[in-house]
Amino acid sequence: MSLTFRWILIVLVLGWAIYAIIPLSEKINLGLDLQGGMHIVLSVDTDKAIEGKIDNAVTQIRKDLQSEQLEYTFVRKQNVFNVSVGLSDAADRQKVVDTVEKNYPYLTQVGLDDNDKTILFGIKRADETRWRQDAVDQSIEVLRNRIDEFGVAEPLIQKQGDNKIVVQLPGLENPDDALNLIGKTAVLTFHLVDDNVTSEEIKAGVKLRPYDAVELPYRMTDPVTGNVISNDVKMVVKSEPVLTGSYLMDAEVMVSPQDNRPYVAIKFDPTGAKIFEDITRNNLQKNLAIVLDGTIYSAPTIQTVISGGEASITGNFTFKEANNLAIVLKAGSLPAPVTVAENRTVGASLGDDSIKSGVTASIIGFILIVLFIGIYYRLSGVVANIALVLNLLLILAVLAQFKATLTLPGIAGIMLTLGMAVDANVLIFERVREELRRGRTVSNAIDIGYSKALSAIIDSNLTSLIAAVVLFQFGTGPIKGFAITLSVGLIASMFTAIFVTRTIFMSFMYKRTIKKLSI
Template identity: 50%
Template sequence: MSNSIKLRGLLVLFCLVLSVLALGPTLMKDSLPNWWKNAFDPIHLGLDLQGGMHLVLGVEVDKAVESRLDSVVDQTESLLRDEDVIFKRIERKSDDRMVITVYDADAGAEVDALIQENFPNLEPMTLDASGGYIEKNYRFSDQEIANIKDYAVRQALETMRNRVDQFGLSEPVLQRQSDNRILIQLPGVKDPQRAIDLLGKTARLEFKMVDESADIQQALQGNLKPGTKVLYEHRVDPMTKKATENPLVVFEKTALTGDLLADAQVRIDTRFNEPYVAIEFNAVGAQRFDQITAANVGKRMAIVLDDTIYSAPNIRERISGGSAQISGSFTEQEATDLAIVLRAGSLPAPVKILEDRTVGPSLGHDSISKGVNSVVIGAVLVVLMMLLYYRGAGLVANVALALNLLFIMAMLTLFKATLTLPGLAGIVLTVGMAVDANVLIFERVREELRHGKSARVAIDAGFAKAFVTIVDANITTLIAALVLFQFGTGPVKGFAVTLSVGIIASMFTAIFVSRLIFDLVLEGRQVKKLSI
């Protein structure tokens, strides 16, 4: 046996062994040793094959503009005080205007200069004067508003991806769509409501000081001091597990936000054996937290998440180091989910669920059954046709077809690709295409045999003459499949993945494996007639 045949045989054997090892966790995951299961992942099934959730979320980008303007209002107020600019009030109007009321034109000029220097994206509007005061109106430019909205969607998508990754799901799909929408597909979700709660939570964490002097009854009747509002503290009785809502008056101005968090982890309170969320601030947040607690010793600070107070402890002493905790009679799952959304970051704008569909596992199993049946039926028909038409050579093509299917499934595992229902359609198409190259080769071989050439010469000439045609046809199809993968979404990508992998596997088996089998049969033998 020649060295060439030995080397090619070893290569095919290596690919065969690697494929069997890669598919082991998919076919026999319960009976394999741990090292095998850790080395190779099973084939990931898409939403349509294993069930799960299909969500379309809409990002309320107008809220992002309001939030950004609120931040600018807070910063501007601090700048005005730092620069000793005298003003009556500063506020955000409902039509996304920032209005600064000053006493005279000189103060107005100072305000204009300050805004132009620090917020160049704010445009001055028509000057209003009422009651002897001057109102300076500003709004974001149209380009800045567009940028804020675009950033809100992109940031929401990234935050969702971080939350899903920490949720522990395999092969989720998150894609941006038109009209500020985000498509999310979560295969294998066992608790749909928990996923919805986790993804839909804005998770805006704020630290606000409690107004100890406020009269709660007056506040509930709407008699609030300027700059304060009523929020409700969520409490759960540890014995009865009954939840209550207690009103508290807090200052509207946020002392510290969750944007400065570095980490959030679940811990267990050994005194009450209850979980809580331990949070750590980054360097800037730790410094700010240190300053706030030092200036407010003896006062209460409310820890607010999405306008709900989880706790409002007394600040007994200055807290350095940037550590705090959020407690609220959580269950372990509630504490875990809260830590996830805090680590992933808050959404820049609220989201609303526009579409919510759940694909049941039974529907997925039915799809798998029908898909596998279509592959089997297609393969059997191709096998029979090749045997009847090409006889012995048809058997070679069928061996190559079997290896082709094995290599396709193994590559899906090795590349960590997701198998979807359209992906199964791509495999069915590949089964039909897999023998196409063998048909071209066999017809060339027949031509050479009709010209009176020997079996070995006919095989050499058949493979050589068909090679360019096979490569050209498959490469052009592969390019089309890669374009579909790059620009397609959802089902189109699933089809493109299996088609691309199938083309690579079929070229290898048709050109390389089939030739190896013929060489093994003809090696050292005087074959006068081919069964083809």
């Protein structure tokens, strides 16, 4: 490679680095430990996800048996993992088993009792494991959609263990709002109100018919202030929803022209719109309860057939409440409830202290390295220091170009790579010294020194690079930050220590004979 081409390549790389890095404050995102924010560990209740699938299976099994004209005394959830079916005639046992196992391949017969009239079905272990994993993976996607709508820059959302999710929200200004947004399950369902049970009967403790009706709290608000005044009022609704939020296509905040209060306007996809239209057509003058996370928000009377798939959720919301509700509905419901297992808030002042400490330590370390190299290797040390500055510039440029997040471990990774870049120069310079002591010319000593040190430098950096890749693959946020800066720094150090310094030495010796090298 010609000397001219070498300098063209170096200038191009340097120009790109400067372009990528300016202005630095707008190009590199700071991590949670540097700018403050929230660190949350969520635990996903995967049992609830399985229970929801069992509930759906129970409802559908009843319909299947009825369509097959197989009589049964009951179909009910035995526990989270099992469904029991009571038969009117033991002779139908095999037909029932075949019907259930055909339509629900994740269920298999695990027991039989009561004179062959009660069949117990259980979830297959492989399907249970898959459902648990899917619940966590789907929760991560839903949380990511919600947080993106919330407007947090560079959030970290990743799986931890079997059923935990780590969420880091750097630079967050409203942690309470974010926590409410993240933890809301947001299961939206529509139920017909059961008019057969009166409020007096509810107060008297009348027993509801199993599998037909369920008692839910009604969110009562003050019509003047909009504050929630009670969730103790009960309303009886049909247990099976007539429509779910899975058909929801959009949700946005609107303001009522009558009372200037915000509400959430929702729109269903074509399938949901058709279902909603059929519901309103077949249930005129009946009340339809809008239920979110097990609480009734409103139960308007169906006055006319509603086509177009549009509805509204009212509840005397504040604008912030309505906006958060629209966000969670639009992002979708969590497949299972989540609870906060750990919640840490890092203040901005602590982040500023971390930045100052990290920057101070980096500057001191960098100055000490430069001084040592300059004093110990003299003019050759100056060449190494030029390469060292370019190395640091390249690391910051790559981080800025890919909008990577810089953390304290990331700063540690930068300092480590600078040290390794110095180590590469030390190997080269010591080899050159050995060749000079053997009486070789400066030109030959440099050529042989670089040649002999090359394999050791590449081996050392490649093994470190492999370790960095493993850390990135299996580590958490801070460890990933360390791995990224370490990887970028290792590649940059090989370029600067081997290519840049060699080019500078070649320029010194171009068309001249140097008899003594300051090294």
